[in-house]
Amino acid sequence: MTARCSSQLSLRSSRARLGSPKSRFRNQEPGVRSQEPEVRGPKTEDRSLETSSFLTIPDSRRSPSGRSELPSSNEAKARIAVLGGGITGLAVAYTLARAREGGAPFEELLIEADGRLGGSILTECIEGFVVEAGPDSFLAEKPEAAALCRELGLADSLIGSNDRERRTYILHRGRLVPLPDGMMLLVPTRLWPIVRTPLLPLTSKLALAAEWFMSPAAGNFERAGGRRTVDESVASFVRRHFGDAMLEKVADPLLAAVFGGDTARLSVRSVLPRFQEMEQRYGSLTRAVLEMRKQRRRQRARSPRAVLDSSPPLFMTLKEGLGHLVVRLSERLANSRLHLDERVVGLEPVSARGRNSATQATPQYKIHCEGGRSYEAGAVILALPAHACSRLLSSMDAGLSTTLAEIPYSSGLTVALGYDAAVARQLPPGFGFLAPRTEARRLVACTFMHQKFLQRAPEGHALLRCFLGGTRDSEVLGLGDAEIVSLVRQELAQILEFSAEPEFVRVYRWPSSMPQYVLGHEARVAAIENQLAKHPGLFIAGNAYSGIGISDCIRTARTAAARAQNLCASR
Ligand SMILES: Cc1cc2nc3c(=O)[nH]c(=O)nc-3n(C[C@H](O)[C@H](O)[C@H](O)COP(=O)(O)OP(=O)(O)OC[C@H]3O[C@@H](n4cnc5c(N)ncnc54)[C@H](O)[C@@H]3O)c2cc1C
Known part of the structure; x- marks a missing residue:
């Protein structure tokens, strides 16, 4: 079966943003793909323009200065601002856009710090391989992600995991042993x-x-x-x-x-x-x-x-990759106001005196962005990591900011390696393996993507995806790409017993991207909700609170959008 890529769909515009090969993770943006020249050995090719989820605002929606313009204050209706353009922010904005199109009296505005939408979701098509830089699928058991795909007309693109091949190995004394x-x-x-x-x-x-x-x-x-x-x-x-x-x-x-x-x-x-x-x-x-x-x-x-439907698959994804969901959501936001490359640095309540006349009775927030630009909104939905929420709320509510900062995050990186048929034939059947810490490897896990899902690699080829880092090994993000690729290849050679050259390699870094639900998490989330109740019109959504999966993000997005809508309707 041939792999299909979402970039084969027509996009209004696309743009790749490459990280500096010399930079270390502290100053790299999440999902930044490392530049190829640093990776020696494997054949590489710059397919950056095939990247499906590097979406920017179409020229027709930008002002001459390169910014999307908002109506001036006196023509403004109630405005709901969504901060963050990952799957959570996109799902919020999409839900609001649908309500507005149905006659709800507000406008939505999405502000994203990066130059692309999708956050942790990023699909690249490389030499016929569908490479997931972040999440590769969602759990079928949780319905929200598949339901959203269907709602967006992507039912035909949904595919389930190849569960006949479902076997996971554990690295045990250097050998792969299947989980019972x-x-x-x-x-x-x-x-x-x-x-x-x-x-x-x-x-x-x-x-x-x-x-x-x-x-x-x-x-x-x-x-x-x-x-x-x-x-x-x-x-x-x-x-x-x-x-x-x-x-x-x-x-x-x-x-x-x-x-x-x-x-x-x-x-x-x-x-x-x-x-x-x-x-x-x-x-x-x-x-x-x-x-x-x-x-x-x-x-x-x-x-x-x-x-x-007695045997639903364990995991689901889209044929073209999860980036296709981002593409489709952004297409459905064609009439929404999207601000990319705009980092929010602060939020403040607007005093009654400073409010504009159109929304006199409503509490409002002023959103401050890097570079001095600011926006006003009647309601704000924070679809950001908790640490980012904490930073921008620090002067508005120090207590809430502190509680948000108490949710720790871990960092990780994924390494994708594409191989030819000889390697594919050598791999054991199954979805991949996990390496317990007692095995003293830097690899945490490796997924055989071409076996977990059909259509991830050209016919007969193999696509491996390795995960490194987490709380177990945060130092790995401090290594350069060449070192990472070399250690990954060395460990794969020892564990899987092959030393073939990959057709391509990519390293994707995800600093501070995985919230940790550590002891006391439930109480912390309850405290955040109590503290938020003091700020009418301020809502949170995302993976930091009640589930880290894509479906969890969409569920919290839908709830936050409904609450903001109700608030606007009641004013
Ligand atoms: C490597 C990896 C693998 C994963 N695998 C899976 C999987 O297989 N299945 C699954 O269900 N889940 C998986 N997850 C989890 C899932 O991907 C995430 O929970 C989900 O994508 C988070 O979406 P989000 O929109 O809440 O946050 P993010 O995707 O982090 O998006 C937040 C957005 O906010 C923006 N932002 C941050 N600060 C600011 C600011 N100050 N101003 C404006 N914008 C800002 C960021 O640029 C980003 O675009 C994985 C996560 C990672 C990192």
């Missing part, structure tokens, strides 16, 4: 694969068997209204249920790959809320998972329609 069949995330549901796996020692297998007999936890944790009042780390939770080996070989590497995080600090209530609920109801997670499966099977038997 029947694992539901951390929970083993089949006995025989667990008995046979060389991943876990006998003591761990006995602990897994004993887990079956755990009763709903009580005693050592205080409860209020059926909920634990004491937060617990993921590490402690997994250890209590399944023992140290399961933590070290499965939970820790999995969460290092998904969150770039550390299980000893991550909160089980915020990261694995469903597992905590299962524990409260059943005690044993194994019994809970099997019981829920039984219930689902019964439901399916009762509902003939459900039988038709």
Whole structure:
């Protein structure tokens, strides 16, 4: 199957922004693709103009000065400003634009610091490979992302993961060992694969068997209204249920790959809320998972329609890459005001005296941007990382700013390598592997993209995507590209036993991009919401609060847009 790229669609304009090869991550922008010349060895080609999500404002919507102009104050209707043009900000702006087109009395304005839209979502088409620099897919179980794609007319582009090939390996004493069949995330549901796996020692297998007999936890944790009042780390939770080996070989590497995080600090209530609920109801997670499966099977038997889609894929994406979602959203914002290359540096409430006459009764905010430009709005939706929100709120509300800054972030980088058919034939079947920290590798995870999804590489070719960094190894972002490529190739050669030259290599850096839901996260988010309530018309959305996936971002975007709309309607 041939790979398709979203850049094959016509775009009004596109532009690539390349980072300085000498710069280090502290002064690089997220998603900045490293320039090729620093990467020695692999064949490279500058396909920057194929980059699908480097979208800029069309010339027709710019003023002669190169800025999009707003109507002057006295012609302004209620204005809702969206800060940040990642998937969250785009989904907010799109929701508002649809409401406005349906007659809602406001205008929306989106301000983005970068020269392109999409934030962490960036797809590049390189020599026929569809390369995802950031996220590669979304969980099918959470409906918001697929629903948005369908709403945007992208139903035919949706593809599911190639679940017949679904196998994940764990690097164990230098060798790839498959995760035992029947694992539901951390929970083993089949006995025989667990008995046979060389991943876990006998003591761990006995602990897994004993887990079956755990009763709903009580005693050592205080409860209020059926909920634990004491937060617990993921590490402690997994250890209590399944023992140290399961933590070290499965939970820790999995969460290092998904969150770039550390299980000893991550909160089980915020990261694995469903597992905590299962524990409260059943005690044993194994019994809970099997019981829920039984219930689902019964439901399916009762509902003939459900039988038709009885095996939904685990992950979904778009044939052309996730950048296509960004392209389509920006096309749908053709009549919205988009300001790119505009960094917001401060927010202040406008005093009643300073308000314009058209919106006399409404609280308003003044948005200050780098370079001195400012905008006014009746409502502001912050679709930014929490650390960016914290900075721009520091003079308006020091308390809120401090609480936002307490959400830590980790940094990571992805390295994409395209290979020819010889390498593709040599790879084991499956989606890729995870490297536990005890293996002392710099690779955290490697995905075999061409096997996880069809249409990611030209026929017969292989596309590998490696993840490095996270809380485990933030120093890796301080290395130059050549060093990173060299260490990635060296580790791949040792683990996968090939030394072929890649057809291309790309390094993408994502500084401070992954929020960490550490112990106390739920209380922190509640405090943020309380503090926000003091500022009517100010809303937050994004991955820092109640889920880091793309669907979570879209869900929070829809909620924030609805709240802002309601506020405008009530004025
Ligand atoms: C490497 C990586 C892999 C991932 N893999 C997956 C995956 O496979 N599946 C999945 O569901 N999720 C994945 N995620 C998570 C998911 O991509 C993110 O949660 C999501 O894209 C975040 O979107 P956002 O719009 O909230 O934030 P961002 O994408 O970070 O966008 C925020 C935007 O705000 C802008 N901005 C920042 N400061 C300012 C300012 N002062 N003024 C104006 N603009 C500003 C930024 O330039 C940026 O464009 C991954 C994340 C990363 C980093």
